[in-house]
Amino acid sequence: MSTTETQKIEELANKEYEFGFVTDIESDTLPKGLNEDIIRQLSAKKQEPEWMTEWRLKAYRHWLTMEEPHWSNVTFPPIDYQDISYYSAPKSTPKYKSLDEVDPELLNTYKKLGIPLEEQKILAGVAVDAVFDSVSVATTFKDKLNEMGIIFCSFSEAIREHPDLVKKYLGSVVPYTDNYYATLNSAVFSDGSFVYIPKGVRCPMELSTYFRINAANTGQFERTLIIADDNAYVSYLEGCTAPMRDENQLHAAVVELVALENSQIKYSTVQNWYPGDKDGKGGIYNFVTKRGACRGTNSKISWTQVETGSAITWKYPSCILQGDNSIGEFYSVAVTNNMQQADTGTKMIHLGKNTRSTIVSKGISAGRSNNSYRGLVRVGKKAENARNFSQCDSLLLGDKCGAHTFPYIEIDNPTAQVEHEATTSKIGEDQIFYLNQRGISTEDAVSLIVNGYCKEVFKELPMEFAVEAQKLLSISLEGSVG
Amino acid sequence: MLLEIKNLHAKVEGNEILKGINLKVDLGEVHAIMGPNGSGKSTLASVLAGKEEYEVTEGEIWFKGKNLLELNPEDRAREGIFLAFQYPVEIPGVSNTNLLKTAVNEIRKYNGEEELDSIDFLKLLKEKSKLVELDQKFLSRSVNEGFSGGEKKRNEIFQMAVLNPKLAVLDETDSGLDIDALKIVANGVNKLKTKDNATIVVTHYQRLLDYIIPDFVHVLYKGKIVKSGGKELALELEEKGYDWIKSDKAEIVA
Numbered sequence: 001m002s003t004t005e006t007q008k009i010e011e012l013a014n015k016e017y018e019f020g021f022v023t024d025i026e027s028d029t030l031p032k033g034l035n036e037d038i039i040r041q042l043s044a045k046k047q048e049p050e051w052m053t054e055w056r057l058k059a060y061r062h063w064l065t066m067e068e069p070h071w072s073n074v075t076f077p078p079i080d081y082q083d084i085s086y087y088s089a090p091k092s093t094p095k096y097k098s099l100d101e102v103d104p105e106l107l108n109t110y111k112k113l114g115i116p117l118e119e120q121k122i123l124a125g126v127a128v129d130a131v132f133d134s135v136s137v138a139t140t141f142k143d144k145l146n147e148m149g150i151i152f153c154s155f156s157e158a159i160r161e162h163p164d165l166v167k168k169y170l171g172s173v174v175p176y177t178d179n180y181y182a183t184l185n186s187a188v189f190s191d192g193s194f195v196y197i198p199k200g201v202r203c204p205m206e207l208s209t210y211f212r213i214n215a216a217n218t219g220q221f222e223r224t225l226i227i228a229d230d231n232a233y234v235s236y237l238e239g240c241t242a243p244m245r246d247e248n249q250l251h252a253a254v255v256e257l258v259a260l261e262n263s264q265i266k267y268s269t270v271q272n273w274y275p276g277d278k279d280g281k282g283g284i285y286n287f288v289t290k291r292g293a294c295r296g297t298n299s300k301i302s303w304t305q306v307e308t309g310s311a312i313t314w315k316y317p318s319c320i321l322q323g324d325n326s327i328g329e330f331y332s333v334a335v336t337n338n339m340q341q342a343d344t345g346t347k348m349i350h351l352g353k354n355t356r357s358t359i360v361s362k363g364i365s366a367g368r369s370n371n372s373y374r375g376l377v378r379v380g381k382k383a384e385n386a387r388n389f390s391q392c393d394s395l396l397l398g399d400k401c402g403a404h405t406f407p408y409i410e411i412d413n414p415t416a417q418v419e420h421e422a423t424t425s426k427i428g429e430d431q432i433f434y435l436n437q438r439g440i441s442t443e444d445a446v447s448l449i450v451n452g453y454c455k456e457v458f459k460e461l462p463m464e465f466a467v468e469a470q471k472l473l474s475i476s477l478e479g480s481v482g
Numbered sequence: 483m484l485l486e487i488k489n490l491h492a493k494v495e496g497n498e499i500l501k502g503i504n505l506k507v508d509l510g511e512v513h514a515i516m517g518p519n520g521s522g523k524s525t526l527a528s529v530l531a532g533k534e535e536y537e538v539t540e541g542e543i544w545f546k547g548k549n550l551l552e553l554n555p556e557d558r559a560r561e562g563i564f565l566a567f568q569y570p571v572e573i574p575g576v577s578n579t580n581l582l583k584t585a586v587n588e589i590r591k592y593n594g595e596e597e598l599d600s601i602d603f604l605k606l607l608k609e610k611s612k613l614v615e616l617d618q619k620f621l622s623r624s625v626n627e628g629f630s631g632g633e634k635k636r637n638e639i640f641q642m643a644v645l646n647p648k649l650a651v652l653d654e655t656d657s658g659l660d661i662d663a664l665k666i667v668a669n670g671v672n673k674l675k676t677k678d679n680a681t682i683v684v685t686h687y688q689r690l691l692d693y694i695i696p697d698f699v700h701v702l703y704k705g706k707i708v709k710s711g712g713k714e715l716a717l718e719l720e721e722k723g724y725d726w727i728k729s730d731k732a733e734i735v736a
Contacts, residue, residue: 429534434571436555437531437564438585438641439592448584452575452624 059176059186158194173256181252182289192223197232228263261296273309283311290317294326302329318347321355336369345375350386359390365401447474490541501705517702560592562648614670632663656690668693688720
């Protein structure tokens with residue numbers, strides 16, 4: 001990165017967060033700041049049992065001993081953790097009375113994505129009429145899941161209704177001591193999703209936060225825990241292709257996955273948080289810890305992510321391959337445009353015998369953005385016959401953006417086979433002209449080329465998500481060439 | 483008149499390559515443009531297609547009564563100009579089918595026609611792939627990726643068959659082809675020829691013109707058309723070589 005770019009990013013990053021949301025302070029909001037008392041109050045407001053409060057406090061005390069990490073390839077101004085309110089009532093009042101008050105540019109994007117009007121209202125934070133289709137849909141789904149013994153509920157509900165499961169697995173993959181943001185999350189997490197698939201059950205539908213009422217209000221410190229018991233299968237979708245705006249700048253979520261014997265968890269994310277304006281102003285910082293443990297033999301965890309949003313993304317969905325013959329997969333498309341910064345990748349930790357992992361990472365940089373892949377493949381002493389294949393491709397649009405690859409490989413067992421391939425390419429003027437000459441506009445040409453480039457990842461997404469992701473990609477890169 | 487080029491001058495990176503081209507092409511005609519290396523043949527093809535690096539400094543191009551120079555490359559294509567590239571570009575991850583479906587529908591939209599549905603489109607692809615003897619497995623493969631030289635050229639003619647242009651410009655389509663591939667490509671071009679379209683064949687060698695019989699042959703030299711004639715001109719060139727033109731031209735200038 002050139003010094004002028006660094007300066008620019010610094011300049012922009014130093015500008016005040018002046019995004020024009022006005023939210024009424026509700027009576028049910030804790031004052032800004034973080035201390036033990038605040039955490040106790042937060043826990044009390046959520047009517048949590050003593051063990052939960054204690055867990056939070058342990059995390060908080062540990063957090064005080066930690067320092068904000070700065071090893072990643074992103075720059076941002078210091079975050080004042082005392083200037084954040086760590087609890088506000090889950091139901092916020094609508095920000096707007098009607099769609100007419102919403103930023104027309106945002107509505108235009110919704111339209112391009114083909115989002116129904118009622119959903120547009122919810123996404124933009126407009127008051128919605130009492131009866132909304134997806135609410136009833138959600139209820140129907142819930143009944144069906146209940147019959148099969150599947151638990152799919154908010155994290156708060158899980159703490160109340162299924163404390164044994166939560167106690168057993170919470171922090172078992174991402175301990176509260178794990179890293180600065182995960183530890184902060186452990187202390188103050190607001191809400192999130194909890195999924196338990198019982199032995200031998202194949203979840204018959206894609207589980208999506210979308211179908212959970214109030215999902216949009218889980219707040220900035222979301223916590224997700226998914227457990228697939230022996231021989232179980234679940235596919236979980238997170239996020240939404242529509243751009244999500246939020247008045248919270250810092251998002252530090254934690255996702256823990258536990259796959260037991262012969263089970264499989266497929267976790268797909270489409271992340272499109274507000275990236276800030278063209279100069280990166282007002283965008284969201286997304287510092288996420290996602291990790292899955294393949295505990296059982298023959299278990300499998302697949303992460304698929306399409307990241308187009310946020311001003312800064314710091315995220316490494318990882319797999320700990322403990323069970324023999326277990327499989328970890330990571331498929332990622334990360335797009336950065338304008339002033340966005342992304343430092344993302346994965347960790348594959350091979351511990352069991354005959355474990356396999358696959359990494360396919362596609363980075364796309366446009367504008368003045370910076371896109372880094374950071375990945376670790378570790379093969380432990382006892383991991384006989386571990387195999388890994390990594391492919392990291394970077395695509396550059398224009399000549400002011402950056403792509404970086406940081407692969408780390410640590411092998412402690414001589415039987416391991418690890419392959420790493422990396423390419424960097426630019427969308428060529430000649431490719432675009434070729435498509436122009438076939439009657440295709442430059443914008444459509446870029447979209448064709450980029451979608452072709454990402455095909456390997458998109459084919460891992462559930463069908464509907466894949467279609468939306470393609471559209472999303474085109475919109476994210478609009479105007480970045482020519 | 484389908485195409486009329488008047489006193490066309492064009493520059494690349496500051497060098498004037500075309501120095502006053504005049505050419506008229508009518509429906510139902512096949513024109514061959516021949517000339518030694520560096521005479522400006524490919525430049526002329528690129529200027530017609532609207533490649534950005536080529537700056538037109540003087541002159542006019544009229545296509546179907548429209549000022550072609552005012553149209554961007556995609557609109558030129560939509561109006562019916564097709565360029566078979568000398569070096570077809572590889573586009574990883576984008577299948578031939580996908581490219582053609584997008585192209586066909588963009589062209590149809592531009593011309594106020596309804597988009598083709600998948601069934602009709604696949605029927606069209608099947609029919610046209612037979613016409614140019616292209617194995618159907620190429621349809622699902624990424625555009626030109628890993629294709630041999632001959633396959634790339636044949637793929638160009640296949641795209642041309644599907645897009646059904648008014649004016650096809652074949653830029654050195656014969657280069658790098660063995661005689662069998664050449665026959666297949668020429669055969670495809672001949673089958674696509676109708677009274678309602680026209681073809682400009684840009685070539686260095688006469689041999690392609692054994693298979694695609696031109697109505698007119700133009701010799702380009704140092705950015706100008708220095709000789710025009712019937713198909714016999716190509717044979718004469720073959721016999722005497724370009725030196726004949728060069729010395730002839732030298733005399734004219736002198």
